[in-house]
Amino acid sequence: xxxxxxxxxxxxxxxxxxxxxxxxxxxxxxxxxxxxxxxxxxxxxxxxxxxxxxxxxxxxxxxxxxxxxxxxxxxxxxxxxxxxxxxxxxxxxxxxxxxxxxxxxxxxxxxxxxxxxxxxxxxxxxxxxxxxxxxxxxxxxxxxxxxxxxxxxxxxxxxxxxxxxxxxxxxxxxxxxxxxxxxxxxxxxxxxxxxxxxxxxxxxxxxxxxxxxxxxxxxxxxxxxxxxxxxxxxxxxxxxxxxxxxxxxxxxxxxxxxxxxxxxxxxxxxxxxxxxxxxxxxxxxxxxxxxxxxxxxxxxxxxxxxxxxxxxxxxxxxxxxxxxxxxxxxxxxxxxxxxxxxxxxxxxxxxxxxxxxx
Amino acid sequence: xxxxxxxxxxxxxxxxxxxxxxxxxxxxxxxxxxxxxxxxxxxxxxxxxxxxxxxxxxxxxxxxxxxxxxxxxxxxxxxxxxxxxxxxxxxxxxxxxxxxxxxxxxxxxxxxxxxxxxxxxxxxxxxxxxxxxxxxxxxxxxxxxxxxxxxxxxxxxxxxxxxxxxxxxxxxxxxxxxxxxxxxxxxxxxxxxxxxxxxxxxxxxxxxxxxxxxxxxxxxxxxxxxxxxxxxxxxxxxxxxxxxxxxxxxxxxxxxxxxxxxxxxxxxxxxxxxxxxxxxxxxxxxxxxxxxxxxxxxxxxxxxxxxxxxxxxxxxxxxxxxxxxxxxxxxxxxxxxxxxxxxxxxxxxxxxxxx
Ligand SMILES: Nc1ncnc2c1ncn2[C@@H]1O[C@H](COP(=O)(O)OP(=O)(O)O)[C@@H](O)[C@H]1O
Ligand SMILES: [Mg+2]
Numbered sequence: 001x002x003x004x005x006x007x008x009x010x011x012x013x014x015x016x017x018x019x020x021x022x023x024x025x026x027x028x029x030x031x032x033x034x035x036x037x038x039x040x041x042x043x044x045x046x047x048x049x050x051x052x053x054x055x056x057x058x059x060x061x062x063x064x065x066x067x068x069x070x071x072x073x074x075x076x077x078x079x080x081x082x083x084x085x086x087x088x089x090x091x092x093x094x095x096x097x098x099x100x101x102x103x104x105x106x107x108x109x110x111x112x113x114x115x116x117x118x119x120x121x122x123x124x125x126x127x128x129x130x131x132x133x134x135x136x137x138x139x140x141x142x143x144x145x146x147x148x149x150x151x152x153x154x155x156x157x158x159x160x161x162x163x164x165x166x167x168x169x170x171x172x173x174x175x176x177x178x179x180x181x182x183x184x185x186x187x188x189x190x191x192x193x194x195x196x197x198x199x200x201x202x203x204x205x206x207x208x209x210x211x212x213x214x215x216x217x218x219x220x221x222x223x224x225x226x227x228x229x230x231x232x233x234x235x236x237x238x239x240x241x242x243x244x245x246x247x248x249x250x251x252x253x254x255x256x257x258x259x260x261x262x263x264x265x266x267x268x269x270x271x272x273x274x275x276x277x278x279x280x281x282x283x284x285x286x287x288x289x290x291x292x293x294x295x296x297x298x299x300x301x302x303x304x305x306x307x308x309x310x311x312x313x314x315x316x317x318x319x320x321x322x323x324x325x326x327x328x329x330x331x332x333x334x335x336x337x338x339x340x341x342x343x344x345x346x347x348x349x350x351x352x353x354x355x356x357x358x
Numbered sequence: 359x360x361x362x363x364x365x366x367x368x369x370x371x372x373x374x375x376x377x378x379x380x381x382x383x384x385x386x387x388x389x390x391x392x393x394x395x396x397x398x399x400x401x402x403x404x405x406x407x408x409x410x411x412x413x414x415x416x417x418x419x420x421x422x423x424x425x426x427x428x429x430x431x432x433x434x435x436x437x438x439x440x441x442x443x444x445x446x447x448x449x450x451x452x453x454x455x456x457x458x459x460x461x462x463x464x465x466x467x468x469x470x471x472x473x474x475x476x477x478x479x480x481x482x483x484x485x486x487x488x489x490x491x492x493x494x495x496x497x498x499x500x501x502x503x504x505x506x507x508x509x510x511x512x513x514x515x516x517x518x519x520x521x522x523x524x525x526x527x528x529x530x531x532x533x534x535x536x537x538x539x540x541x542x543x544x545x546x547x548x549x550x551x552x553x554x555x556x557x558x559x560x561x562x563x564x565x566x567x568x569x570x571x572x573x574x575x576x577x578x579x580x581x582x583x584x585x586x587x588x589x590x591x592x593x594x595x596x597x598x599x600x601x602x603x604x605x606x607x608x609x610x611x612x613x614x615x616x617x618x619x620x621x622x623x624x625x626x627x628x629x630x631x632x633x634x635x636x637x638x639x640x641x642x643x644x645x646x647x648x649x650x651x652x653x654x655x656x657x658x659x660x661x662x663x664x665x666x667x668x669x670x671x672x673x674x675x676x677x678x679x680x681x682x683x684x685x686x687x688x689x690x691x692x693x694x695x696x697x698x699x700x701x702x703x704x705x706x707x708x709x710x711x712x713x
Contacts, residue, residue, distance in 0.1 A: 034392065035392055035394060035514060036392075037511075038511070038514060075531070076507075076531055076532040076535045077535050081508070081511075105507070105508035105509070105512070111435045113435070146508050147504060147505075147507055147508055149504070150501060150504040150505065177532060233531070233535050235535045235536065236534070236535040239394060239535065239536065239537070239538060240538075242392065242394065243387070243394060243538040246386055246387050246390045246392070247383045247386060247387065249386055249390075261538065261539065261540075262539065263399070263526060263539045263541055282658065282666040282667070286655075286658070290578065290579075291579075293401060294401055294404075294543065294544035294578075294579040295541075295543045295544070296399055296400035296401055296404065296525075296541045296542055296543045296544070297541070298399065298525040298526040298527045299525060299527050300525075300526070300527035301526065301527070331674070334674070334678040335527050335528075336527075336528075337678060337681055337682060338528070338678070338681030338682075339674065339677060339678035339681060340647035340650060340651065340674075340677050340678075341524075341525055341527060342647075342651055343647070343650060343651065343654070343670070343673050343674040343677050343678075344674055344678075346654075346670050346673075346674065347670055347671055347673075347674035347675075350666070350667035350670045350671065351667070351671075353667065354664075354667055
């Protein structure tokens with residue numbers, strides 16, 4: 001086959017993809033630097049911050065309470081995957097983890113057939129309630145369906161039947177960003193937990209503790225900037241922190257370094273856009289937008305930030321603000337559906353121009 | 359003989375002509391060892407790809423330039439066979455998943471899984487990960503993007519992903535949260551001028567600064583366009599003169615003429631003629647958003663004041679609808695028709711005022 005692939009074992013297709021993946025993540029020699037998001041992933045459920053409800057329920061199950069089927073939902077980087085992996089590790093220990101836990105995510109084929117065959121086979125047999133060394137462990141297996149919102153409805157329906165039939169031997173944990181994309185018969189069979197975006201205090205504490213361990217030199221404004229741009233997504237905050245730390249390599253990390261790598265549009269550009277609109281000249285505006293787009297700022301990001309400016313703009317009356325904000329919403333929606341960035345920004349700017357020059 | 363854009367493409371991070379500080383940062387990122395997934399964004403012609411290629415070389419050395427084109431086939435769940443070609447070296451693989459349309463999820467996953475589970479040939483002095491470069495990542499379906507989420511975490515120890523996109527607007531937050539975003543702004547006009555002059559010096563040509571500036575302006579900060587235009591100028595007439603015409607790409611000239619036709623007459627008959635020309639553009643694979651932008655830019659020149667905003671609104675409205683529909687021509691034509699109606703009404707009202 002292709003020389004590119006000759007370098008190792010071929011085709012992971014035949015094997016359980018979930019299994020081969022989790023083996024991989026376990027290895028990775030100790031001296032290769034690890035991405036901090038992985039390094040600081042909570043190891044125990046007590047390490048999980050902010051999500052008190054789910055931590056409380058899971059802690060009880062560690063002490064023998066019944067383990068319900070679970071549904072975790074919430075925005076990215078709030079600890080959903082980490083929580084269930086930590087819980088599974090605590091329940092089964094390292095040795096049994098591979099045997100008792102089946103992790104399937106959106107990268108694995110999860111059509112109806114896979115749910116019917118693979119999940120069903122896995123869930124079928126009951127298991128003993130002791131580990132090989134005699135210590136107790138739960139008498140059920142665990143199926144983790146990460147990113148369940150990308151499963152088709154047919155596959156979800158198949159899952160529902162499997163879930164019913166194997167309720168004696170197996171527990172399920174579904175994870176998704178959008179709960180609305182999971183069919184009702186599934187959600188009603190699970191204890192639902194919403195994962196909240198992490199609060200400022202917690203983000204700050206985590207970031208500071210990483211900075212201490214990794215000897216990162218960062219100013220207070222730097223930390224605040226990280227918190228602001230992360231919008232409660234700790235993964236994003238940590239990825240950004242590691243990147244700026246690397247880029248600054250030892251020099252003090254300041255606010256602007258953080259904004260620089262997160263794609264936030266600097267205030268001067270936003271002011272410039274509003275001034276170009278206020279000038280009333282279409283040509284000036286068009287030239288300005290050309291430059292703004294050439295800088296590579298994302299239109300969606302511009303909309304997000306211009307919204308804040310509009311709300312505080314003194315030269316607009318409230319009705320005008322409302323009209324512009326409605327336009328922002330329309331343009332944002334169109335962008336999501338594939339609309340051209342230049343055209344949408346121009347459309348919004350024209351609306352802003354009309355309101356500012358009236 | 360290769361084109362100047364290929365011949366003078368810098369191969370190393372240290373040789374990049376602009377955003378040198380960013381190039382330095384990327385080098386530090388490589389030296390640090392804990393290399394993250396990257397999302398490289400910027401307008402087209404800003405030099406994203408050049409930067410990525412130089413970055414790969416920094417990671418693995420000149421071996422990344424020994425490229426082969428491979429045709430891979432991937433089976434979907436419904437046993438449909440998909441063919442896709444990839445460009446690969448021993449260290450990385452580049453793929454444009456939008457080639458397979460809505461089946462992009464399967465392709466991306468299979469490629470990454472196969473790559474991630476195959477080990478590096480010689481580990482001495484090498485990285486223990488390979489790189490998958492995904493171009494036009496903003497064209498990935500939502501399905502494919504969702505499929506990437508956990509994959510990016512799971513195979514992190516053996517595989518890094520570099521996504522290239524024009525903008526982050528269409529990349530879902532869960533992916534952005536897993537990448538370091540590297541924004542590559544387009545070069546400024548001054549930077550373009552100096553790059554053109556350097557190239558001409560190497561070609562032993564004498565490029566007048568006025569001409570270089572004219573090309574820079576016409577390129578609209580797209581370096582690829584600028585270099586192509588400069589080479590075209592050389593072919594058209596050398597020695598260069600500072601007053602020489604800089605010709606635009608054929609399709610742009612064609613589009614400009616089309617816009618003039620729309621302005622000079624508004625009638626069903628003219629609409630019919632314009633439709634033929636739009637078909638012509640589409641059959642030459644000119645991107646539909648470029649047609650909209652081009653038409654708007656030309657039409658705007660011929661209307662004034664309030665009307666400009668109205669025409670812009672129409673363009674933004676119809677271009678968006680095109681993305682949801684199945685036939686581009688309907689929406690292009692709808693835009694032209696509504697412009698004609700608007701413009702005709704405007705002319706009639708003005709006429710009436712005059713009497
Ligand atoms: N609640 C949390 N407590 C502690 N760390 C967290 C929390 N949420 C996210 N993280 C950090 O963010 C990273 C990604 O979290 P993850 O559980 O994968 O998020 P997701 O909710 O998207 O599955 C983890 O590696 C961890 O470092
Ligand atoms: Mg997750």
